[in-house]
Amino acid sequence: MTDSPNASTADEPKARSAARRLRSRSRTVWTSVALLAAMAVAGLLGAEAVLFALGRPALLASPAQITDALTAGATPGIAVAVVAAVLGILCLWGAIAPGRTHRRALTVGRAPLVVDDAVLAGALSRAAGEAASVPRGQVSTHIGGRRARVVLEPVTGFDVDRGAVEGATARLLDDVGAAPQLRARVDITKEGRLS
CATH class of the missing domain: 3.30.300 (GMP Synthetase; Chain A, domain 3)
Known part of the structure; x- marks a missing residue:
């Protein structure tokens, strides 16, 4: 049984799409970094919130201390903001930079x-x-x-x-x-x- 001409023309966009995927650089590293950072921050904030609700001492800082540090403009708050900004810029660059391989x-x-x-x-x-x-x-x-x-x-x-x-x-x-x-x-x- 031979392929019909319509079947071969229907496969052309799939072939072009497959070739484009093979030529493009994978963005899984940037996705993994962003997800791991988000999971770490969410896990830490969740643990601190549970410990605060149970009346136990905080692991690193209580929610009140975190809020005070971020709103007061203290050195820890500035450091956290700078780290978050640098990580955000790196992930944004990884997402929009040309994804071509040679x-x-x-x-x-x-x-x-x-x-x-x-x-x-x-x-x-x-x-x-x-x-x-x-x-x-x-x-x-x-x-x-x-x-x-x-x-x-x-x-x-x-x-x-x-x-x-x-x-x-x-x-x-x-x-x-x-x-x-x-x-x-x-x-x-x-x-x-x-x-």
Whole structure:
């Protein structure tokens, strides 16, 4: 039984969503930190309230002492406020900061394929090296957000065809269809190296 065209088009949003999740950084650390801090504060306040209601001595400070310290502007109250503000700012930053890892989704077949930028950089270096006929050790690639920079060190005494190298890297990027899309820039050093 073959899949209908409608089934494959219905799976495309799911595949894109899965690829986006694989490329995004997990926020579970920030959620865990915020929940643990909230649980610790709530547990301490609950324990102090129960001890106060039973007429027992406080563990750290009674509810009356906590209220006095926070409203009077004493040093402990300021310290608690500063710690709470710093923790709040860190958790807010963790929640809204860009959640990208160094990965890209490739459009290969029907399932999303997510690879690290280092893998893609290695493939670009190999393609550029083969097009320029230089050893792999003389090519390096650095990948940024939407640009890949290929630095090629030619073999001494042999010219490198920049057009062939640029064509090879552009074909590779077109073939893999990386998202977000990349453009390659080829830089050839002036000094060559003996190989």
